Amino acid sequence: MAAQSRRHRLFQAGFRAIAAIGADRWLAPVARGRGVILTFHHVDPAPPEAYAPNGLLTITPSFLDRVLATLRQRGFDLIGLDALPERLARGGRPFAVLTFDDGYRDNVAHAQPVLRRHGAPWTLFVTSAFASGTGRLWWLELERAIARLDRVRLPAAEPGSPAIDLPARTADEKSAAFAALYADLRAGSEARLLAVIAALCTQAGIVPGTLARDLCLDWAALRALARDPAVTIGAHTVSHPMLAKHAAEVARREIGQGRERIEAELGRPVRHLSYPVGDPTSAGSREFAIARAMGFATAVTTRPGHLFAGHADHPHALPRVSVNGYHQTDAALSALLSGVPFLAWNRGRRLNVG
Numbered sequence: 001m002a003a004q005s006r007r008h009r010l011f012q013a014g015f016r017a018i019a020a021i022g023a024d025r026w027l028a029p030v031a032r033g034r035g036v037i038l039t040f041h042h043v044d045p046a047p048p049e050a051y052a053p054n055g056l057l058t059i060t061p062s063f064l065d066r067v068l069a070t071l072r073q074r075g076f077d078l079i080g081l082d083a084l085p086e087r088l089a090r091g092g093r094p095f096a097v098l099t100f101d102d103g104y105r106d107n108v109a110h111a112q113p114v115l116r117r118h119g120a121p122w123t124l125f126v127t128s129a130f131a132s133g134t135g136r137l138w139w140l141e142l143e144r145a146i147a148r149l150d151r152v153r154l155p156a157a158e159p160g161s162p163a164i165d166l167p168a169r170t171a172d173e174k175s176a177a178f179a180a181l182y183a184d185l186r187a188g189s190e191a192r193l194l195a196v197i198a199a200l201c202t203q204a205g206i207v208p209g210t211l212a213r214d215l216c217l218d219w220a221a222l223r224a225l226a227r228d229p230a231v232t233i234g235a236h237t238v239s240h241p242m243l244a245k246h247a248a249e250v251a252r253r254e255i256g257q258g259r260e261r262i263e264a265e266l267g268r269p270v271r272h273l274s275y276p277v278g279d280p281t282s283a284g285s286r287e288f289a290i291a292r293a294m295g296f297a298t299a300v301t302t303r304p305g306h307l308f309a310g311h312a313d314h315p316h317a318l319p320r321v322s323v324n325g326y327h328q329t330d331a332a333l334s335a336l337l338s339g340v341p342f343l344a345w346n347r348g349r350r351l352n353v354g
Contacts, residue, residue, distance in 0.1 A: 031339030033306030033350070034088055035095035036076075037320040038067070042104055043111040048325075050171035053178040054143050056325045061110045063328040068118040070333055071096050080121035081232050081272045081298055089312045098122040099300065099320065101236060101274055102137075103130050103216050108225060115230065124225065125236035125274035128261040131222055133213035135239050138197050140211055142185075143178060145197065148204035152177045154196060186281075190245050219265045226266045234272035235259040235296075242282035243275060252290055259294070271297040278302030278320075285354055291316040306339045308350040317353035 042058035071078060076096040079087060087095050098115070100107050103126040115122050129135030146152060146168050154164040166177040185193040198208040217225065226233050237254040259270045273291050275283035278301040291299040298315045305319035321336050335341050346352055
């Protein structure tokens with residue numbers, strides 16, 4: 001976890017430096033695109049624990065309020081995803097789209113009141129297995145399993161590879177164990193990732209695949225939410241796989257059946273898609289082509305960046321800007337909305353759609 005902490009300290013230092021020299025103001029006309037899609041996951045007022053490796057996915061309601069107020073102050077129009085293609089094509093005032101991934105209960109409990117107070121439209125991307133209470137929130141399973149264990153022991157994944165044996169008594173040790181396992185498992189197949197985390201859950205007395213029932217909105221709650229005219233429901237596949245790691249027919253089935261289940265449950269068309277995980281190792285040109293062929297109006301990644309005029313020709317490979325729980329500061333928010341960090345991140349490229 002030390003490497004992760006260093007990385008986030010570097011990010012925070014960069015945000016402060018951008019604010020100190022005013023780059024978020026004088027570089028914004030060059031760096032900022034026509035609009036931005038913001039990514040959120042959890043919204044929760046509870047303070048983080050000392051061991052909270054998924055803390056980057058959670059912001060407080062008060063910070064969400066600051067995000068929305070800042071967007072208004074900076075002249076951004078808050079628009080829904082349905083309006084994005086036309087606004088992207090014609091330009092005009094900068095706009096922001098608010099998206100929430102996975103379908104968590106806290107989005108209704110803690111985010112919706114803030115969003116309603118600001119009159120903000122927003123999109124919830126639903127993973128159909130999570131809504132059914134059967135999906136694997138594996139990143140949270142991993143966190144909770146390590147929280148219960150004093151040592152993480154796993155046999156070698158294959159002949160010649162080392163066994164895993166890591167201490168996990170203190171918060172720092174648990175954080176380091178999570179970071180090591182997360183990096184190792186993300187680099188391999190999804191089947192191995194799920195099997196290893198299931199084994200750890202068993203050691204820790206956790207039944208894999210049960211967290212979604214407590215943490216995610218079920219179909220009845222989603223039907224109630226969908227009646228809010230400010231809310232757009234989008235698709236986030238059936239089981240939240242890293243699509244690019246699977247065969248094309250699996251990717252098509254995950255995307256198509258995820259949308260079909262939502263449409264059947266809610267009785268309305270689903271026009272927008274979010275690729276699970278969404279980085280280049282999880283969604284690329286093949287997935288973009290599948291989303292286009294299936295007729296989605298837009299599909300969003302987690303590739304970082306603002307939206308530029310050229311994205312109008314690539315509506316199934318749209319970048320987003322993550323609102324990170326580790327950086328709930330005015331300096332970080334100002335930098336992200338300016339687009340300045342992405343000049344370096346994307347090496348000057350405005351489009352990253354391959």
